[in-house]
Amino acid sequence: MSLKIYNTLSREKELFTPLTPDHVGMYVCGPTVYSDVHLGNCRTFISFDIIYRYLVYLGYKVRYVRNITDAGHLEGDRDEGDDKFSKLARLQKVEPMEIVQKYTLGFRHVMQLLNNLPPSIEPTATGHIAEQIEIAKQILNNGYAYEVNGTIYFDVEKYNKEQSYGILTNRKMNDLLEGTRELGGQDEKRGRLDFALWIKAKPEHLMQWPSPWGMGFPGWHIECSAMSEKYLGKKFDIHGGGMDLAATHHTNEIAQSQACYHTSPANFWMHTNMLTVNGTRMSKSLGNGFLPEELFTGNHPLLDKAYAPMTVRFFMLQTHYRSTLDFSNEALQASEKGLKRLWDAYEVLKQLAVGSEQLAIDAELDAKVNKLVNEFDEFMNDDFNTAKVLGSMFELVPVINSIKDGLIKADAMSASTLALLQQKFKAYLEDIFGLQNSAANNDTLNGVMDLLIEIRKESKTKRDFATSDKIRNQLATIGINLKDEKGGEMSWGIN
């Protein structure tokens, strides 16, 4: 039982061994809080939430750091001008920190709805200006950066003479140079690939800090180098983020760490794939993204209906994190039904008890259940293959339902097998996959439902089907499903 993780650096699955036994340090690039997170952003954070939860399940003590970028992220593609926060703040006539506050709270709210656990530390760029200046200073001292007019640039070509700059995405320097478009307004830079560590601020700039090179603000890439080093050390286990960050942001992070500390920051680089809409990436700049709120309310022209946060989470679990996932109403609705089926079986499973005799154990069934259950860990250990785990879980659903309906005797399975099944379903559905029951847990509602069920049972006994159908149909119109179980019992659930 050993965990294998696909490492972008080596482009293969590698055996995961933490630097410090039993401890894992993981850094994930968080959101830039100048606008609402869209569903594509959420995919990355859900993926890493599940990775985090699984590492904890394996018994590791995990320090999970996910930053909030609240400064230094430039608008456009030149290293001058406003950062995104200052620009928006000026447009809306508010403080940059009001922008930051608004979208940070929004982000956290969405994370909570999707049942993502909070990271161990959620540091902000503005809270680590001093650390970022220190790194820029050190890189300057080490000779891998130069100052022009109060702005500090990283000297990519010089760095590339000693280290391979494009190592993460397997790019050669010459290819990179050819592929880079000629941009205007870059007279200051020596090399086309050079990027800013620190940027000189114009006097009217709203967010600026004193530095040895005058008033300015940090470049985008340096914040992650500063915060990961501060909380996880110069070298840590896992660095993650969306695939779109690999070629630029993460490549520059590696260069910064090498130039500053002479080490690559992370052993494992993990990248989650994109969420697409009609085959094209969901992104802020394309404007084809769904906001989580639009999804949860169904208030969007492309949405047939509203989808619960757990449906969205489950939808994402059904594919591997390194595959693209295409959004569609059909796919979401399939997930909604699939999740319901799985969760209903889980509710049944929780109630199952072994027969006392234990005389009729069906060895074949017992072995099958054991095999399927043991596959959960096996599949997760193979680079977090949640899709395969769900496949095995669904294969167990008919077994669970058949026991409930008496088609399989409860004691056909050994007590230990049933206990294992119950324990693993709970661990996976709740602890690792982070799914929750969407039905309201409300004592008042439960009381009302108990009463309605009682009346319906009575009317059925009296063969007063008009009344019994009325109860069922009326409830259906408000989204509550009544099910007649075998033996006259009734259960209910909220759609």
Next chain:
RNA sequence: GGUCCUGUAGCCGAGUGGUUAGGCAAAGCUCUGCAAAAGCUUCUACACCGGUUCGAAUCCGGUCGGGACCUCCA
């Protein structure tokens, strides 16, 4: 142009050189006052053309299509 990923049944999607992934949809049957749910059964696919192999959707080469990154984006 460069780097890389990808093309799987109506839809979404796993996947290993030889074994039905799974979900949704559809059809039939059982159960049921009816319905729903549930159970059983059916639908058996891997872009195209070559090659390697006893055997390839899975490996190799080519063709065509889709996408990502190389410029802000998870």
